[in-house]
Amino acid sequence: MRLLSEAALRRVLTPELAVDSSARAFIALSRNAILVPTRSEIQRPDGEGVVFAMPGFLPGRVFGLKLIATRGAASTALVLILDSETLAPLGLLSADFLTDWRTAGGIAAATRLLARPDAAVHVVFGAGRLAGPCARLVAHVRPIARTLIIGRTAARAEALAATLRAEGLAAEAATDPALVAQADIVTTVTNASDPVFPGAALRPGAHVNLGGAFRPDTREADDTLAARGLFWCDSLDACLARAGDLVQPLASGALDRARVLGEIGAALDGSLRGRQATAEITVFKSLGNAAQDICLAEDALALPGLAAPSFDPKGVSLEP
Template identity: 85%
Template sequence: MKLLSETELRRVLTPAMAVESSRRAFIALSRGEMLVPVRSEIRRPDGAGIVFAMPGYLPGRVFGLKLIATRGPASTAMVLLFDSESLAPLGLLSADFLTDWRTAGGIAAATELLARPEARRHVVFGAGRLAGPCARLIAHVRPGIETLIIGRTPSRAEDLAAALRAEGLPAEAATDPARVAEADIVTTVTSADRPVFPGAALRPGVHVNLGGAFRPEAREADDDLARRGLFWCDSLEACLARAGDLVQPLAGGALPRSRVLGEIGAALAGGLRGRQAAAEITVFKSLGNAAQDICLAEDALALPGLLAPSFDPRGRFAAG
């Protein structure tokens, strides 16, 4: 069984792998080729954090479990993967960076499909750990795009913009949510539980990724976006049950159920429509799904030349 550290994963995971792995995971999930129950949650009694257990099964290949725990702004995660036929343990992967990369990879895969080809301005809400990966991977699928980081703390937003510029990616920082009016692509990866930008300010033809709020009582988008947008989900079942960006406007009547079109995997596979008109406002809701974790973990374990040690469950520990 291989053991992959954060350092090793940062060395071997590439933007292309993250995007392609999420694309493969979404398609397998939508085709019913991968079994992923709705995740279970354990909330800390003091309200300061939560633990998620996210299993998944790819028949004939692998099954696995991701555990992720949060406490305040801190989090930690691991993925354990097994061979689905022999039941041999394949790997235990530290999954903080893997989680960030698979989330951004899924958002980038949806953006590549749904955003207009001429999109040139990407507005990112949030300057935390997911903002950089999302900016980088969307720049990977849309080379030359300009990024605007909008954060509540000016110094954090500017630090991220400076880091992107140092990598050769055009970027600037701001704090005014009204600048969403400049966007061709919007990505929200905040810890907010209330809308972070005015949906009425969006120009026709914008593509929006909602990647932050993950509880029914939390949302990043307002009712104006719900009224104007067409929605795709990573997992329809999970989003209808857990995503406040859908649950709340559906319950309040701002979002007709007919405008929630289905899963992004079905659109990526060609069985569900994607963008059909330049003026449509398209919305991808990402809750994050164990299918992504398991596919990316499987891809990482298959890479040649890993420096990771291996562990024999019978007690031996060796390099290899």
């Protein structure tokens, strides 16, 4: 069995792999080619965090289980991969960076399909750990000429913008949510419980990625966006049950169920439509799915630079 560290994964996970692996995971999910039950969730009694258990099964290939625990801003994640036939353990991967990269990869895969090809201005809400990966991977799939980082703390937003500028992205910190009026692409990766920008300010043709709120009582988008947008989900059943960005406006009537078109995987494989008109406002709701973790972990274990010539199921090989 391979034990892959954060350092090893940072060395080998490329933007192409992150985006393509998430696209593969979404397609498998929509085709029922991977079995992913609803994740188990335990809220900490002190309200400071949550523990998720996220299993998935690719018949004839692998079984995977992701565990992720959060407390405040801290998190720890692991992914275990087994051979689906022999049950031999193939790998145990530290998954903090993998989680960030698969989340951003999924958002970029949806953006690659739904955003206008000429989209050049990207507004990111949030300056935490997911904001940087999302800015980088969206810029990998669209010709982004300007990235605006809007965070709760101006210093953190400016620090992230400076890091992105040092990497070659034209990034700047901002404070006014109404700047979404300039956006071709909006990505939200916040801990907010209430909407973070005015949906009325979005111009026709914008694409929105909602990647933060993951409980029915939290949301990042307002009722105006719910009424204007067309929605695709990573997992339709999960989003209809757990995503406040859908649950709340559907319950109030602000969102017509017919505007929730289905899963992004079905659009990626051509069985569901994507963007059909330049003026459409397209919205991707990402809750995160174990299919993404399992596919990316499987892909990482198969990379030439990490592949072991042989392994002992009872032993552990440490990749520094």
